[in-house]
Amino acid sequence: MSRTRAVLSTREQITDRLREDVFAGRLPTGERVSEATLAERFGVSRGPIREALSQLTSEGLFVAKQNCGVTVAPPAPEPIRELVLPIRRTIEVYALKQIFAGLTPDDFRHWDDLLFQMERAGRQKEWELLPHLDLAFHRHLLERADSPDLLAIWQTIVTRMRAHFWDTVRAHAARDDLARLHGHHVELLAAFRRGPKAAAVRALEQHIDEN
Template identity: 30%
Template sequence: MSSEFRFSIKKTDTLRNQIYQDIKDAVISGKLKPGQRLREQDLSRDMGVSRGPIREAILLLEREGLLVTQTHRETTVAHVEKVEVDQLLNPLRVLLESYCIQTILPRLNEAHFSDLDNILNELIEACKNSDLSAIVKKDLQIHEYLVALTEEPYLISLWSGVSSRIVFHFINNSHVHQQNDFSQLIDEHRELLDAIKTKDWAIIEPVLRRHIY
């Protein structure tokens, strides 16, 4: 009989992907503010890696619209204005999510509804604790769950880019969106899930369109 013991080899992702995620998290969580400059050398020193993978990570985030790079000059954290969220990003999100939900509608079953209910309950819990970070996370997770069901990598990455910029905006403008009362947020999501459970697009569509995160 062979030993039960195994060395747990932590196979690391590429540096580029780790850096990408680190910067993205820092931006979305609000640790890096809009307009703030990112110097490749500083990041290199802070993270203890060379500039190569940092440049690649920055390049990706620039394409996603979270950073802005001026050639030969500098890269800064993007500004995401309310008007862009209202007139472009959120309509795009609705567009993408509409397509996702319509696509997966025939495949939706009780197991999915149960998963969604669980996330909703976690969202409610987060609201009770007024844990803004958790609220944003759980809110996103509901939508992400639906999008991921399509199993279309390109569609998922498109949605991911759009929604991360929306979240970024709300995090940096939480003072504007005075949400000391989260009841509306919960109601909207409950309404959305109830609509989805009918599996009737005619019922879902108007709810989704009205739903502004």
């Protein structure tokens, strides 16, 4: 069963919310995060907060330093982003090949819902939501592949590439064509629906290289 269709634990929900906050810029680089403050915000004990921060630190989204607490890590510099982009492409293509024959109406409904949210965010100029929605679209491939190791590797890579996703949104915003960012994903999903697998793989490779 896909993780997105399962009930998320408290720790998973908090992890997802904090990850979204960083990608949306609500938690900027260098921001210090407090277990006590987060526990109050989410209405939980410090245990799930500590577990969530530990996971996000292992992904590279946060940095823990002795006597300094936990802070939001800076994104990777451009040369590193260029280095890991082919790795991201390889992982997503591998996942798509593994799951393509087993894609279900539930999968397409999930992607359709994300595209609806992406279109609405672009129309309402809620730019901070777009990097998160972009990643959520691609993350579903890894979740459906049902390989925790593969998902962990992919998550670490895209975490370090988060500046790339913001750069993409800014570029579209500067040209006043945020709708095109949504359109790129509409085209990709259409390729998944049409098939065959080889064509869907080519569409995914092109999408990652061009976006």
